[in-house]
Amino acid sequence: xxxxxxxxxxxxxxxxxxxxxxxxxxxxxxxxxxxxxxxxxxxxxxxxxxxxxxxxxxxxxxxxxxxxxxxxxxxxxxxxxxxxxxxxxxxxxxxxxxxxxxxxxxxxxxxxxxxxxxxxxxxxxxxxxxxxxxxxxxxxxxxxxxxxxxxxxxxxxxxxxxxxxxxxxxxxxxxxxxxxxxxxxxxxxxxxxxxxxxxxxxxxxxxxxxxxxxxxxxxxxxxxxxxxxxxxxxxxxxxxxxxxxxxxxxxxxxxxxxxxxxxxxxxxxxxxxxxxxxxxxxxxxxxxxxxxxxxxxxxxxxxxxxxxxxxxxxxxxxxxxxxxxxxxxxxxxxxxxxxxxxxxxxxxxxxxxxxxxxxxxxxxxxxxxxxxxxxxxxxxxxxxxxxxxxxx
Numbered sequence: 046x047x048x049x050x051x052x053x054x055x056x057x058x059x060x061x062x063x064x065x066x067x068x069x070x071x072x073x074x075x076x077x078x079x080x081x082x083x084x085x086x087x088x089x090x091x092x093x094x095x096x097x098x099x100x101x102x103x104x105x106x107x108x109x110x111x112x113x114x115x116x117x118x119x120x121x122x123x124x125x126x127x128x129x130x131x132x133x134x135x136x137x138x139x140x141x142x143x144x145x146x147x148x149x150x151x152x153x154x155x156x157x158x159x160x161x162x163x164x165x166x167x168x169x170x171x172x173x174x175x176x177x178x179x180x181x182x183x184x185x186x187x188x189x190x191x192x193x194x195x196x197x198x199x200x201x202x203x204x205x206x207x208x209x210x211x212x213x214x215x216x217x218x219x220x221x222x223x224x225x226x227x228x229x230x231x232x233x234x235x236x237x238x239x240x241x242x243x244x245x246x247x248x249x250x251x252x253x254x255x256x257x258x259x260x261x262x263x264x265x266x267x268x269x270x271x272x273x274x275x276x277x278x279x280x281x282x283x284x285x286x287x288x289x290x291x292x293x294x295x296x297x298x299x300x301x302x303x304x305x306x307x308x309x310x311x312x313x314x315x316x317x318x319x320x321x322x323x324x325x326x327x328x329x330x331x332x333x334x335x336x337x338x339x340x341x342x343x344x345x346x347x348x349x350x351x352x353x354x355x356x357x358x359x360x361x362x363x364x365x366x367x368x369x370x371x372x373x374x375x376x377x378x379x380x381x382x383x384x385x386x387x388x389x390x391x392x393x394x395x396x397x398x399x400x401x402x403x404x405x406x407x408x409x410x411x412x413x414x415x416x417x418x419x420x421x422x423x424x425x426x427x428x429x430x431x432x433x434x435x436x437x
Contacts, residue, residue, distance in 0.1 A: 050085050050095055054119050056176065062101045065169050065180055066113065074106040094118045094136055094327075098183055113182075120177030134230075135327035136177055141230050142326040143168050143179060146220070146298065149227075153216040157372060160209075160320045184322060189309035195418075197347035198305055200354055205321045206308055206341065207358050210300070211365035213323070214334050217298035219373045221331070228298060228331040234288035235301055235328050236398065238281055247398065251277045254401055269427060272436040273401075280398060287392045288332055294388070295380050299336045301328030304399075305345040335388035338362065339396030348422050352429070359385055393435040400426055 051057055063077035079102045086096035099115045120136040147163065154161045168181040192198055198206065221228055255273050258266050276283075290296050300307070300323055311320040330336070342355055350358075363385045370379050380388070401423075430436050 050097060051082065054095070054176065057097075057117065057119075062099070062115075063103070066101065066103055069169060070105075072105050076104050078102045078104060078110065094120050094177075116179075116181055116183045118179045138230060138329055139325075139327040140177065140179060142329055143181070145227055146217070149220055150213070150216045153219070153373060154212065157212065157369065159212060161322070163323050163326070184309050184324065189311050189320075189322060191309060192305055194305045194345075197350075197422075198308075198345050199347045200350065200358070202308075202310060202318050202321075203342070203346060203350065203354075203358055204361055205310070205318050206303075207338075207362045208365045209321050209323070210303070210334075210337055210341070211362045212369050213300070214297035214337070215366055215369035215373060215375070217331075218295060218370065219375055221296060221298075222376055231298060231329055231331045233330070234285060234332075235330055236281070236288065236395075237285045244281065247280065248277060251280075251401065269431065272431060276397070276436045280394070283394050284398050287394050288330070288336070290332055291391075294333060295377075295384075296331055297334050299330050299332050299334070300326065301330045301336070301340075303337045303341045303345075308345075333388050333392055334362075334366075334385070335390075335392030336395055338389050339392050340399050343396035343400040343426060348418065348425075351425065359389060390433065393430070393433055397430050397435050401430075 059077050059080065062080050063075060066077065067073055067075045081100045081102075082097050083100060084098040086094075095118070097117045097119075099117055101113045101115055102110055103113065104110050118136070118139070147168070151161045168179070192202060217228075251273065255270055255277070258270055258273065302325060303323065307323060307325045309322045309324060310318045311322075313319050338359065342350070342358065346354075360382060363380070363382045366385070367379055
């Protein structure tokens with residue numbers, strides 16, 4: 046796989062990494078000894094880019110060999126998606142996030158005496174039209190780790206993630222008031238009637254869920270099937286509407302793909318989480334904070350996170366958001382806790398979409414419903430969605 050990708054992208058060679066390291070460290074004495082491709086993303090993991098995990102071994106003037114862990118994302122051409130991607134272009138979104146938004150946001154985090162929201166002390170973007178690539182530091186190492194997605198995020202991990210998310214949202218809201226042009230390319234909804242490439246995938250996944258509920262006779266399955274079928278017939282319009290900001294609602298830059306795989310945690314010596322960083326900003330979108338909140342809490346929570354814990358986490362989000370907006374002198378009215386709940390409720394259908402339609406695919410459709418733990422979690426979530434009216 047790695048050889049195929051390197052043959053496909055011939056510019057990825059010793060000289061490429063040597064120049065990148067020299068440019069970042071401002072050290073012309075850097076000499077690249079070797080680089081090794083440790084992992085290449087599978088096509089189903091990314092529709093927009095080839096992604097490689099790389100270890101670059103280099104020396105400089107002191108002749109000491111050092112190793113740098115890197116991620117290289119290279120955009121690729123997809124003729125079937127060209128027309129839609131021209132406007133949507135998640136790779137361009139991520140490049141512009143790193144180039145134009147992240148530097149200012151990191152300064153704000155410093156003023157808050159907080160760890161940055163994302164990683165990438167090293168981040169190099171190709172400024173030429175082709176090839177599109179981003180090269181940055183790989184955090185998934187001994188210092189920052191992913192939680193195994195089967196176990197999900199417990200309340201301690203979620204509180205840490207929610208707190209970082211609230212600061213991220215607050216900084217972006219202030220930045221938007223200062224310079225709205227920064228978010229010009231983050232206005233295209235991630236799901237809409239105009240961006241139809243994934244609609245068949247959503248529909249097929251929903252059909253599979255309805256089939257499973259019908260065959261296995263889940264509790265209250267007749268009512269659930271009726272609601273799921275109604276949802277299937279109306280989800281595009283409803284989800285498209287949920288992505289839109291209403292007048293006087295707080296607008297923030299949403300991560301857009303905020304689930305367990307895009308969160309890296311740092312731990313203390315007692316294995317308690319002490320920091321979290323977000324990665325992968327290709328789906329970042331300027332909209333309601335409810336988009337990220339429903340996505341995170343519905344797709345990534347451990348099985349013990351239920352109604353009460355969700356309310357506690359939303360309260361924790363509001364407390365952090367309120368404090369941060371005050372510290373950053375936000376010029377508009379700060380949302381109340383009730384308004385944060387309204388953001389969450391109005392965007393609940395987005396959480397339904399990503400949970401019911403996408404999460405089974407990520408856990409492998411072939412055996413997802415055979416896993417009792419995951420099935421139990423889905424039963425709880427479907428019941429929650431029904432009680433909250435998300436499927437109506």
